[in-house]
Amino acid sequence: MDLATARSPVPAKRPRGRPRKTLGERDDGNRRRALIVGAAKLFRRKGFAATSTRDIAAAAGMQSGSPFYHFKSKQALLYAVMDEGMRSAMERQGQALQQAARETLDAAGQLRVLVRNHFEVLLGAGSDFIPVMLYEARSITPRQRASLAALQSAYEAPWEPVLQALRTAGRLKAEVKLARLLIFGALNWSAQWFDNRKGATLDELTEAALGLFIGESP
Amino acid sequence: MDLATARSPVPAKRPRGRPRKTLGERDDGNRRRALIVGAAKLFRRKGFAATSTRDIAAAAGMQSGSPFYHFKSKQALLYAVMDEGMRSAMERQGQALQQAARETLDAAGQLRVLVRNHFEVLLGAGSDFIPVMLYEARSITPRQRASLAALQSAYEAPWEPVLQALRTAGRLKAEVKLARLLIFGALNWSAQWFDNRKGATLDELTEAALGLFIGESP
């Protein structure tokens, strides 16, 4: 019989660790979320391999072993960042497309919406998730990579008919498949050089891209 | 007086370590070069932080401490890879431009030469150097980064008048500065998805890019 049992007449079932806030507001989710957000920022700035789990713990105000209470490995944390990033990007894109549908835009207008939203996802405030997903893909397992590839396909799916329509209309002067790869390259690379504090705005960037790809001027 | 001195009547001056090949052919340069080539391959596949100096030593057939005979640090080795990559790319580009000058191409033809050469540098056989330079920039010091930025500026310089001419001629429908950034993005990103063993050839890629950027068909 140990001390705890001896002192307490209450049967058992007392939760371990720090007590939970009794009224909803699950602190649990907040802590897990803090790890994901902190990890995303660090992974983006220093890269996955150069970021220690101790760095991540500190960013979330935890001790060095604590991230492993929420994630079974450093890699699982990376995957969580990427997965959340992709789901959030798809959510945003879905809403942008719904808005566009109400305005019955032509193909060029639809491409503008897609490009603008992609820049937002990539370069907007607090968006480290997608850059991490784009630049740290080699650090996850093939299985994880396959899962994310499925999400990416779903994300890119709405672009296909738009590019196809522009190609048919003679506005896009390159094979659709290669054009899509080159276009995403042009957009994704902006995460390397874009600086929020100086230079062009996202609107200007969008217009430059539309001009470059399909000769569309605002 | 130690054993070596006691045994040898020869004054001193005997070189340490493995004897050099007496007739030119400095083995030295070969070993150093083997380290650079092996490091480039590993840095590209696994990333700088995830590559150990032991991996690199093994790739060059050396023991774990030996890379530090040739380079003072792992970071110095990374910088050597990047620096050599940039110089080689500039050399290639210079020759491509000389060839183009003999043919008196128009601006579109000059852009084709530049794009084609860039794909070659990026995706051609044994070209790990430039991808490493593009994707591992955060792992070098600010001073090293500044040196490489100067080389990059020199590399990009010949593109400027070509793009400017196309802009003036109404072939390029985006501001030159942003267009350049977007174009390099489209090209550079190909290092992420291009597969030599399947899909398009570098020629097809070049034509797709020319079509996309300035509506030029072969």
Next chain:
DNA sequence: CCTACCGATCGGTAGG
């Protein structure tokens, strides 16, 4: 260039 080694750091775990 090899041998032998060092101090530091890292991902992860047991137990509470």
Next chain:
DNA sequence: CCTACCGATCGGTAGG
């Protein structure tokens, strides 16, 4: 979630 810890690995060095 913290405390205390472990085994492995890593960049780098002294001396030859």
